[in-house]
Amino acid sequence: MHLPPVGLGTMGIDDPDAIAAALAVGYRHLDTARIYDNEDVVGGGLAAGLTANDAARDGVSRDDVTVATKLWIDDLGPDEVGPAARESADRLGVETLDLLYVHRPRGDYDPETTLPALDRLREEGLVRNVGVSNFEPAQLDRAIQVLDAPLAAHQTELHPLFYRPELLEHAREHGYTVVAYSPLAGGRVREVDAVRAVAEAHDATPESVAIAWATAKEPVVAIPKASSEAHLCANLAAAGLELTDAEIASIDAVEHEEELFPE
Template sequence: MEYETIHGEEIPKVGLGTWRMEGATCRDAVGTALDLGYRHIDTAQAYGNERQVGQAIEHSDVDRDDIFLTTKVWPMHRKRPDIVNSVHESLAQLGTEYVDLLLIHWPNPLASTGEVMRTLSDLQSDGVARHIGVSNFDTGQLETAREEATVDVFTDQVQFHPFNPQAELLDYCQRNDVLLTAYSPLAHGGAMHDHVLTELGTKYDKSPAQVALRWVTQQDGVVTIPKSTSEAHLKQNLEIFDFELTETEMALVARPSRLRTGMSMLRGRLGR
């Protein structure tokens, strides 16, 4: 495993995302991931699976303190009391006294960014969260969030893959010591049959998905949380650190495409 260091904290380059995992499927996937060596687990209030994630951690042989656990506040909780109450509900569901990272899930145009970020900051100061951050914020929104927070904004979790490389946001994060957490790094399956990723996979004896994940993790200041419930795929997602793409290959993989990004988002909404 490789790690990214932000504000003195080492974060595994590959974690497990749990979006659309439910019930025993979620619990089993998280448990299997921990057994395989994953130490970075991502969930959210909106996913409805915090209890199952917490159960998997509780029944694992891995100490809670060795797991970097993230959850996210549903953005409709936009007032301080609602945010605070919802976070304590999340902790109860997860069966933990703290989360390592607490994010606001989406920017809410009806919410006061200042109130939201100051509330998250106070929750960090109270020990409820070790770090705070945002998700799905563009560069301008992230800048505002950083201005309003009274502690460091640790990460911005966004969709990030070869067809949506987020160059402006990545540059901003790298310049300002903000971790970029990449979700949907395989473009909801769009990377699987891509000709460039396939050709590079042949060269390195890797799958197109593994090449895409290597492209993501080879970038400075970036970690990723691919979703998988298959033990085989969970293993493969970790087997990406024994090869390295050249600078030319990194440039070849990155092909911004609104069409392919849009198709990825559509597949995500359809659960494909």
């Protein structure tokens, strides 16, 4: 599965216009979840964005956009997975979910029953790719063993204050993408001295540096959330900011202990 270096995190976005604006400025990966309670907003923005851009010369088609959502922990029983995924697709107004994640390995999650139910949805064509989120390496190993589908992505918290190289190593070994969530530490990257120092050297913002730092790592893509057009554009452009090895190392060395979304 190909994902662009920067996609859009939509947690907290409640205006379809923000989604349509993101598509207009070039976003091609939209990340939501049932628990964000905004799949209808994302779907509305997607429909509006596709229609608006279709008329343009460089029109965006549905096939260009990866729509990703997540099953919450009470949707993971073998009889719940299918109906929950269909409801998500209906709210999003799409026939196919390009990427469907297990949001957390908790609640009704049981690899032996949850994952075969996801495989069935892929065989039926409702789901194109299967991903997991907030997994530990042993849980990733088990998922890879049980799934018929290749594991497409692991979505995990990754920013200068919370960075786990072993998860990237696992992804490289097994050939799936790491989707970095909260890449701006929810806005706190501006408080990190090492990030600010690199930003000053490049006449860039700390947010751009955090995105450039994350996406410089293989095999990482980032999904910052942004609402204004200025933030949307800045974040998309940030993947083009080239940091030196020394600058990357200086941010790697930041103490990593500020997990925003612990289990």
